[in-house]
Amino acid sequence: xxxxxxxxxxxxxxxxxxxxxxxxxxxxxxxxxxxxxxxxxxxxxxxxxxxxxxxxxxxxxxxxxxxxxxxxxxxxxxxxxxxxxxxxxxxxxxxxxxxxxxxxxxxxxxxxxxxxxxxxxxxxxxxxxxxxxxxxxxxxxxxxxxxxxxxxxxxxxxxxxxxxxxxxxxxxxxxxxxxxxxxxxxxxxxxxxxxxxxxxxxxxxxxxxxxxxxxxxxxxxxxxxxxxxxxxxxxxxxxxxxxxxxxxxxxxxxxxxxxxxxxxxxxxxxxxxxxxxxxxxxxxxxxxxxxxxxxxxxxxxxxxxxxxxxxxxx
Amino acid sequence: xxxxxxxxxxxxxxxxxxxxxxxxxxxxxxxxxxxxxxxxxxxxxxxxxxxxxxxxxxxxxxxxxxxxxxxxxxxxxxxxxxxxxxxxxxxxxxxxxxxxxxxxxxxxxxxxxxxxxxxxxxxxxxxxxxxxxxxxxxxxxxxxxxxxxxxxxxxxxxxxxxxxxxxxxxxxxxxxxxxxxxxxxxxxxxxxxxxxxxxxxxxxxxxxxxxxxxxxxxxxxxxxxxxxxxxxxxxxxxxxxxxxxxxxxxxxxxxxxxxxxxxxxxxxxxxxxxxxxxxxxxxxxxxxxxxxxxxxxxxxxxxxxxxxxxxxxx
Numbered sequence: 001x002x003x004x005x006x007x008x009x010x011x012x013x014x015x016x017x018x019x020x021x022x023x024x025x026x027x028x029x030x031x032x033x034x035x036x037x038x039x040x041x042x043x044x045x046x047x048x049x050x051x052x053x054x055x056x057x058x059x060x061x062x063x064x065x066x067x068x069x070x071x072x073x074x075x076x077x078x079x080x081x082x083x084x085x086x087x088x089x090x091x092x093x094x095x096x097x098x099x100x101x102x103x104x105x106x107x108x109x110x111x112x113x114x115x116x117x118x119x120x121x122x123x124x125x126x127x128x129x130x131x132x133x134x135x136x137x138x139x140x141x142x143x144x145x146x147x148x149x150x151x152x153x154x155x156x157x158x159x160x161x162x163x164x165x166x167x168x169x170x171x172x173x174x175x176x177x178x179x180x181x182x183x184x185x186x187x188x189x190x191x192x193x194x195x196x197x198x199x200x201x202x203x204x205x206x207x208x209x210x211x212x213x214x215x216x217x218x219x220x221x222x223x224x225x226x227x228x229x230x231x232x233x234x235x236x237x238x239x240x241x242x243x244x245x246x247x248x249x250x251x252x253x254x255x256x257x258x259x260x261x262x263x264x265x266x267x268x269x270x271x272x273x274x275x276x277x278x279x280x281x282x283x284x285x286x287x288x289x290x291x292x293x294x295x296x297x298x299x300x301x302x303x304x305x306x307x308x309x310x311x312x313x314x
Numbered sequence: 315x316x317x318x319x320x321x322x323x324x325x326x327x328x329x330x331x332x333x334x335x336x337x338x339x340x341x342x343x344x345x346x347x348x349x350x351x352x353x354x355x356x357x358x359x360x361x362x363x364x365x366x367x368x369x370x371x372x373x374x375x376x377x378x379x380x381x382x383x384x385x386x387x388x389x390x391x392x393x394x395x396x397x398x399x400x401x402x403x404x405x406x407x408x409x410x411x412x413x414x415x416x417x418x419x420x421x422x423x424x425x426x427x428x429x430x431x432x433x434x435x436x437x438x439x440x441x442x443x444x445x446x447x448x449x450x451x452x453x454x455x456x457x458x459x460x461x462x463x464x465x466x467x468x469x470x471x472x473x474x475x476x477x478x479x480x481x482x483x484x485x486x487x488x489x490x491x492x493x494x495x496x497x498x499x500x501x502x503x504x505x506x507x508x509x510x511x512x513x514x515x516x517x518x519x520x521x522x523x524x525x526x527x528x529x530x531x532x533x534x535x536x537x538x539x540x541x542x543x544x545x546x547x548x549x550x551x552x553x554x555x556x557x558x559x560x561x562x563x564x565x566x567x568x569x570x571x572x573x574x575x576x577x578x579x580x581x582x583x584x585x586x587x588x589x590x591x592x593x594x595x596x597x598x599x600x601x602x603x604x605x606x607x608x609x610x611x612x613x614x615x616x617x618x619x620x621x622x623x624x625x626x627x628x
Binding site for chain 2: 129150153156157159160162163166168169183242245249253256283
């Protein structure tokens with residue numbers, strides 16, 4: 001029997017809402033712009049406005065639950081969001097706030113929610129154990145163990161982006177040094193690209209960004225490497241060695257069946273995945289004894305948030 | 315009602331067996347010397363000999379199950395041990411081999427079993443989420459999530475000793491470089507001690523080991539640091555920074571309620587724990603937002619193996 005859920009993907013730019021059925025299909029979408037910096041009340045009013053709109057425009061569908069994915073530290077047991085720096089809201093209890101809808105409500109960190117979506121309906125469908133790494137400004141992470149989301153005590157675990165992979169390494173935005181995120185995020189790739197360009201004035205990358213280093217983006221290194229540029233290939237090898245180190249750590253720590261790569265960098269698809277696999281094959285601890293871990297790109301892209309949020313209440 | 319279980323702790327030196335009750339009390343102990351290198355059949359005969367002896371000498375107690383902890387890669391679902399390098403045995407299916415006893419049989423990696431014992435009856439009793447790190451020749455690890463052992467897919471996860479904490483770091487026995495184990499094991503402490511002594515010919519550590527560097531042991535650095543030796547304190551600070559880095563990673567990855575330190579190095583007790591806590595307080599990612607993780611010494615010492623093995627079948 002078809003059942004319908006509301007999934008809300010809360011971001012710094014917009015609140016995205018959708019109706020998702022129990023097979024992971026999106027049947028309706030709506031969004032409002034996020035009013036950052038106007039405090040809890042405005043935020044909650046906007047959220048409820050979006051939910052009301054979704055319900056009003058889908059009166060033929062009975063809603064069985066509301067799930068929320070958001071960029072912050074939310075305790076999924078109590079519903080308490082302590083902090084979402086990007087949204088400038090603090091201490092909101094979503095389960096209290098949304099009680100009036102008289103349906104199951106569940107809130108969770110957005111990277112976790114995306115992992116749940118990929119595991120239920122996306123690239124790792126059918127696998128029991130999945131780790132999703134999203135390579136964007138930072139490195140987000142969601143861990144699925146035995147088909148269920150693993151969050152750690154008080155939902156504060158699986159911050160794999162802040163696993164230190166290089167003692168004494170470069171500074172991370174968190175204040176520590178040498179975090180995985182500081183070496184494997186899209187931002188880290190840009191830093192490595194800039195450094196390499198400054199060392200190699202004859203690299204094709206200069207031409208690619210019209211001789212202005214401020215024009216570099218996440219594609220600069222990849223596009224020039226594909227054209228055979230030596231410096232671009234060297235810097236990508238370095239980037240892959242860091243990314244691969246973190247991935248091997250995930251293998252040794254969680255030993256999931258599959259690791260999914262999402263976020264902007266994953267748009268490189270097989271070109272990226274093949275490089276990661278090569279690195280891992282060469283550096284795989286216990287490879288002979290241990291089962292191989294599959295490495296794939298995530299699939300649901302921008303829809304992962306609303307689908308995953310809906311999964312929370314399915 | 316009292317129930318009785320056989321716990322077997324299989325090591326390279328001896329097979330230790332015990333009868334453990336459902337409150338974690340050891341009521342009887344026996345052991346046989348491990349005959350390493352004589353192959354599967356001799357090993358299994360010795361194991362069954364030990365179990366038979368325990369049963370024969372405890373006829374008044376009905377045995378409800380047999381648990382095994384061993385230093386190797388064993389799949390706890392199927393009972394298949396693929397490899398135990400220290401014991402020189404391969405491809406033994408313990409569940410088939412011990413079928414004749416007509417009781418529940420469960421086998422698991424020894425570090426996992428120790429974590430289970432500490433969580434059920436030892437230093438982390440009452441906590442739902444525990445990570446045990448044993449600092450010995452290597453760094454062993456057991457992870458308890460929601461009171462249950464977490465092993466990863468095919469029981470091949472939680473190899474935290476081989477989490478890389480320093481890209482391009484010192485070689486590890488596994489063939490990779492920069493593993494946590496290569497910096498935080500008792501063996502790593504000895505290496506750091508030697509290096510520091512060679513750089514500091516006037517250190518008290520020379521006197522402590524009678525001017526022969528081959529006499530150093532796990533106590534050398536600790537004892538001399540306590541007496542105020544500068545070089546010993548410096549090297550311990552370095553060791554603690556590596557150990558602390560791995561511990562902070564465990565916080566960010568699993569976010570357990572408590573991390574237990576076991577193995578030879580943990581005999582330093584509060585002196586060690588206080589140093590670790592100091593390091594973590596100063597370098598704690600997300601400290602303000604995240605719940606603190608307690609850090610304690612393990613408690614059950616040499617009994618953790620048999621008690622934990624029994625816990626597998628409780």
